[in-house]
Amino acid sequence: MKGVILAGGKGSRLYPLTYATNKHLLPIYDQPMIFYPIQTLVKAGITEVLIVTGDIHAGHFINVIKNGKELGLTHVEYAYQEGGSAGIADALKYAEDFADGESIAVILGDNTTDADIAPAVNKFEQNGGGAMVFLKKVIDPERFGNPIFDKNNPEKIIKIVEKPSSPTSEYAVTGLYFYDNDVYAIIRGLRPSDRGELEITDVNNAYIERGKLSWSELDGFWSDSGTFHSLFRSSRFWAQKRLGIKYKEIVAGNAIPKSKIA
Numbered sequence: 001m002k003g004v005i006l007a008g009g010k011g012s013r014l015y016p017l018t019y020a021t022n023k024h025l026l027p028i029y030d031q032p033m034i035f036y037p038i039q040t041l042v043k044a045g046i047t048e049v050l051i052v053t054g055d056i057h058a059g060h061f062i063n064v065i066k067n068g069k070e071l072g073l074t075h076v077e078y079a080y081q082e083g084g085s086a087g088i089a090d091a092l093k094y095a096e097d098f099a100d101g102e103s104i105a106v107i108l109g110d111n112t113t114d115a116d117i118a119p120a121v122n123k124f125e126q127n128g129g130g131a132m133v134f135l136k137k138v139i140d141p142e143r144f145g146n147p148i149f150d151k152n153n154p155e156k157i158i159k160i161v162e163k164p165s166s167p168t169s170e171y172a173v174t175g176l177y178f179y180d181n182d183v184y185a186i187i188r189g190l191r192p193s194d195r196g197e198l199e200i201t202d203v204n205n206a207y208i209e210r211g212k213l214s215w216s217e218l219d220g221f222w223s224d225s226g227t228f229h230s231l232f233r234s235s236r237f238w239a240q241k242r243l244g245i246k247y248k249e250i251v252a253g254n255a256i257p258k259s260k261i262a
Contacts, residue, residue, distance in 0.1 A: 002120055003041040003103050004095045006088060007034055007061070007109030008054035008081045012228050022057040023226065024109035025064055029238040032064055035071065035226055036112035036238075038121075040070035040176075044118040046105055050090045050098040053080030087197030096184045103129060104183075108175030112234050114241065117176070120188050120216045129180030130212030133160075133204055135171040136141070136222045142166075145173035145201045147215070157208060157215055162201040163191075173204070175220055187228055234246040 011023030018026070024034040034051070037118060044180060049068065053061055058080055080096040088108070095104060103125065105117070117134070124132050142219035146167045150156040160173055177200070186206045190198045207213040221241075225234045239245075 001043060001046055001125065002104050002228075003046040003049040004092065004098070004104050004106045005037050005041075006091045006106065007032065007051055007097075008091050010055050013225070014231065018057075021060050022053065022055075024061055026231070027056075027235070028112060028225060029235045029242060030035040030129045031238075032066070032107050033112070034061070037107040037109055038068075038071050038073065038118070039109060040113055040117065041105060041114070043116060044121050046121070047072060047074040049075070050077045050095050052081055052094050052110075054091075060219075065229075072172055077152045085090050086137065087192070089164055089190060089198035089203050092179075092200070092203075093187045093198075103178060103180050106179065108224070110115050110225040112220070112225060112238065113174075113176070113177040113220060115218040115220040115222065117216075117218075119177070123216075124178045124214075128215070129215065130181070131183070131204060131207035131208075132178040132216060133157075134174045134176040134218050135215055135217045136174050137170045138172045141170055141172050143172070145204070147171050147173060151233055152261070157213060159208060160201050160204050162199055166249045171217075173201070174181070174218060175224060176218070177204070179203075197261060224240045 007024040011018035025032045028036060051061060061078060064074060077098055078169060081091045081094060113185055120132065127184050142164060145160045146164045146169060147157045147161050148159045148161065148168050150158045183203060186203050187198065190202050193199045200251045204213060221237050225231045
């Protein structure tokens with residue numbers, strides 16, 4: 001399995017921070033944001049990675065990631081998404097040649113998690129493909145793709161609704177997905193949504209219609225980092241994890257001991 005990190009877009013919700021550089025290169029505590037999805041993949045044994053970027057600041061990635069060796073990567077490539085923010089599924093189409101027939105693990109460049117996805121990689125490859133999405137319970141599922149479960153089989157997703165006004169569950173579809181090689185044909189058959197984008201939710205629903213979508217719940221911390229609040233939340237978590245401070249102490253606003261600060 002190869003890895004694909006989607007790191008395009010203008011990052012307009014983080015202006016003026018992203019006037020200076022790509023959103024995915026902003027710091028999450030003591031590392032550039034994109035280091036976290038790279039580490040998630042490497043920890044799962046996925047060391048060949050494509051980074052899809054676009055718009056302005058695309059060239060900044062090379063200075064930060066270089067050839068990826070220091071991050072545990074054995075091979076790294078870059079692709080440029082033409083036309084700017086045309087949707088996650090549009091960005092994913094640039095991975096077809098890189099994948100070369102293999103399955104791919106796709107992760108959004110602003111997602112950070114301490115979950116170990118290696119068991120899910122093994123399960124997916126043993127099951128012979130299809131698609132797998134990763135879910136997480138959140139307090140604001142209306143911001144994400146929201147799964148609708150079969151009333152007769154709560155383990156089965158029958159549809160995913162993008163940013164619903166009235167979510168039917170507490171779960172968000174996180175920015176982490178596995179796909180087999182059929183994903184590119186599905187993308188070629190998509191039509192732009194009302195937002196003018198090719199939606200990853202439409203890709204996932206296509207796999208549902210084929211009876212080939214499974215899901216796994218992320219065990220541990222997960223957050224996107226695309227807003228000021230979520231950027232702060234991610235930095236706060238990784239600060240406490242690095243410094244060995246209990247999460248409840250951070251939430252309570254307790255001061256970091258001087259002994260923990262270099």
